[in-house]
Amino acid sequence: MSRQRRDEAYDVVVVGGGPAGVAAATAAAESGKRVGLIDESPWLGGQIWRGEAERPHSEKARRWLKRLEAAGVTVRVGVSVVGGDGAGWLVAEDRRGAWRIGYEALILATGARDRFLPFPGWTAPHVMGVGGLQTLVKSGWPVAGKRVAIVGSGPLLWALAEGVTAAGGVVVVLAEQASWESVRRFGAGLIRYPAKLVQAIGLRARLAGVPYWCGWWPAVTRSEGDWAVVTVTDGTSRRELKCDLVAFGFGLVPNLELARLLGCGTRDEPGWEGVEVGLDQETGLSGVYAAGEATGVKGAEAALVEGRVAGYAAAGRRAEAEALYGLRDRWRRFGAMLAQAFALRAELKTLADDDTIVCRCEDVTYGRLRTWRTAREAKLMTRCGMGPCQGRVCGAACRFLWSWEPDRVRPPATVARLETLMELGTGGNGG
Amino acid sequence: MRVRVNGTEVEVSAGMVVAVAVARAGRLWSRRSVIQEPRGPLCGIGVCYECRVTINGQAHQRGCLVACQEGMEIEADE
Ligand SMILES: Cc1cc2nc3c(=O)[nH]c(=O)nc-3n(C[C@H](O)[C@@H](O)[C@H](O)COP(=O)(O)OP(=O)(O)OC[C@H]3O[C@@H](n4cnc5c(N)ncnc54)[C@H](O)[C@@H]3O)c2cc1C
Ligand code: FES
Numbered sequence: 001m002s003r004q005r006r007d008e009a010y011d012v013v014v015v016g017g018g019p020a021g022v023a024a025a026t027a028a029a030e031s032g033k034r035v036g037l038i039d040e041s042p043w044l045g046g047q048i049w050r051g052e053a054e055r056p057h058s059e060k061a062r063r064w065l066k067r068l069e070a071a072g073v074t075v076r077v078g079v080s081v082v083g084g085d086g087a088g089w090l091v092a093e094d095r096r097g098a099w100r101i102g103y104e105a106l107i108l109a110t111g112a113r114d115r116f117l118p119f120p121g122w123t124a125p126h127v128m129g130v131g132g133l134q135t136l137v138k139s140g141w142p143v144a145g146k147r148v149a150i151v152g153s154g155p156l157l158w159a160l161a162e163g164v165t166a167a168g169g170v171v172v173v174l175a176e177q178a179s180w181e182s183v184r185r186f187g188a189g190l191i192r193y194p195a196k197l198v199q200a201i202g203l204r205a206r207l208a209g210v211p212y213w214c215g216w217w218p219a220v221t222r223s224e225g226d227w228a229v230v231t232v233t234d235g236t237s238r239r240e241l242k243c244d245l246v247a248f249g250f251g252l253v254p255n256l257e258l259a260r261l262l263g264c265g266t267r268d269e270p271g272w273e274g275v276e277v278g279l280d281q282e283t284g285l286s287g288v289y290a291a292g293e294a295t296g297v298k299g300a301e302a303a304l305v306e307g308r309v310a311g312y313a314a315a316g317r318r319a320e321a322e323a324l325y326g327l328r329d330r331w332r333r334f335g336a337m338l339a340q341a342f343a344l345r346a347e348l349k350t351l352a353d354d355d356t357i358v359c360r361c362e363d364v365t366y367g368r369l370r371t372w373r374t375a376r377e378a379k380l381m382t383r384c385g386m387g388p389c390q391g392r393v394c395g396a397a398c399r400f401l402w403s404w405e406p407d408r409v410r411p412p413a414t415v416a417r418l419e420t421l422m423e424l425g426t427g428g429n430g431g
Numbered sequence: 432m433r434v435r436v437n438g439t440e441v442e443v444s445a446g447m448v449v450a451v452a453v454a455r456a457g458r459l460w461s462r463r464s465v466i467q468e469p470r471g472p473l474c475g476i477g478v479c480y481e482c483r484v485t486i487n488g489q490a491h492q493r494g495c496l497v498a499c500q501e502g503m504e505i506e507a508d509e
Contacts, residue, residue, distance in 0.1 A: 042497065042498035080477075113476060126459060129479075132472060136450060136451055136495065139446060360464065361480065392479065393473070
């Protein structure tokens with residue numbers, strides 16, 4: 001594979017094809033810029049709009065994807081951005097090889113992932129992420145006739161309950177770690193977001209048969225013959241549920257590795273993580289912007305409006321960007337409401353026992369990790385975080401459990417092939 | 432369209448990723464971990480690497496990020 005032949009360059013490059021990235025790319029392209037949009041999944045749409053390209057459900061998604069196309073954005077899917085110099089070059093990779101992508105302005109719209117907190121049994125194949133299962137169900141994962149227990153925290157639990165039900169599965173429980181009081185207060189706050197309120201009421205009505213337990217969280221899961229069993233607790237009592245699959249996730253964590261690698265500043269307090277941005281979504285690095293869940297988890301509406309602001313700002317259209325600040329504030333307040341309502345309870349720090357695996361890549365247990373003081377120490381002594389996921393799964397857990405600072409991100413931002421490493425070795429401007 | 436998972440033919444459609452084909456072949460897991468535990472997809476979006484399989488001879492591919500194509504040969508750990 002000749003690298004030179006594949007190198008490409010744009011005025012504006014957007015990494016991530018979810019609502020934030022699609023809106024950003026569209027705004028920049030409609031402003032006359034040559035725009036490249038890159039996403040590592042096989043289809044555009046990011047998490048919420050996954051599958052919309054083949055089987056459209058959402059009118060909003062359809063409109064945005066059409067507008068993106070009309071704006072003449074060059075789309076690269078199945079391509080991971082694994083590194084860059086923060087000053088004009090990214091390194092991209094697909095199954096055939098690696099190449100460089102040049103930009104004048106860069107917009108990071110890398111989205112978020114499930115936050116996993118280890119509990120006994122969580123590495124068994126019948127346990128999947130809440131977002132993970134949701135995404136796979138949208139792609140045709142077989143849940144028809146299956147009993148699914150959904151445990152963890154946040155509104156994504158409800159999105160999954162709907163996804164599973166629509167695909168013919170049965171949700172045996174939806175256990176939310178936040179208290180009733182907290183969830184009720186969140187519900188009351190929705191009065192300021194009428195569209196969300198209507199959505200929530202509709203969802204609750206459609207899923208009236210689903211037991212919704214607030215103030216309950218997972219204690220342990222195991223297999224028993226053909227069944228999986230998950231035990232949930234409210235801190236005093238325990239209940240066992242028989243199921244086929246357990247979906248769990250404690251809210252979302254933004255994907256910050258690429259931003260960190262490029263040198264953008266980030267916030268790291270659990271629940272409030274994100275790339276630091278200024279008023280116009282620009283990071284501390286000149287010409288590098290961030291938008292959507294990457295700047296802090298706050299839902300798809302905020303992602304869309306932040307994407308538009310970033311796209312206009314990157315194209316130099318300050319007035320168009322500024323006109324959206326009011327709308328953006330509104331959805332950011334919604335995000336803050338979410339973070340507050342679904343804040344993680346301290347009991348979740350005590351789920352794992354000494355034999356519970358924390359780092360799934362290297363199979364490092366809680367017992368081996370808890371004696372270290374920093375992520376760096378633990379990594380050197382146990383290989384925790386050294387496997388292919390590079391600490392993306394265990395890092396957020398260790399941060400929550402022991403307040404470990406994320407270790408310095410080494411290039412590449414995802415596991416890459418040797419030739420990509422060589423590409424990075426040539427530096428940003430090597431020929 | 433059809434793909435094969437460890438030799439077994441599975442009917443899949445456009446829009447399905449390889450991890451879904453593995454599940455439709457009746458398997459919840461795709462690889463064995465360092466201590467030989469069976470592991471299957473967790474994050475669904477390319478983050479955790481638990482869905483790794485061999486696709487058309489290419490090892491360590493994330494099954495959740497690759498779209499199924501007619502005749503694909505997928506190999507999961509035994
Ligand atoms: C697994 C999952 C499933 C979800 N499902 C739903 C749902 O069904 N309903 C709902 O309301 N909300 C859902 N959410 C919440 C979601 O975060 C939405 O709020 C919304 O999709 C956020 O939009 P975004 O553009 O910020 O990010 P996303 O939609 O997450 O898009 C980010 C995109 O960036 C790409 N990307 C990241 N890093 C790189 C890289 N280095 N190189 C190339 N591409 C990269 C990813 O592949 C992804 O497509 C889900 C979240 C997760 C994590
Ligand atoms: S399921 Fe996590 S990388 Fe595929």
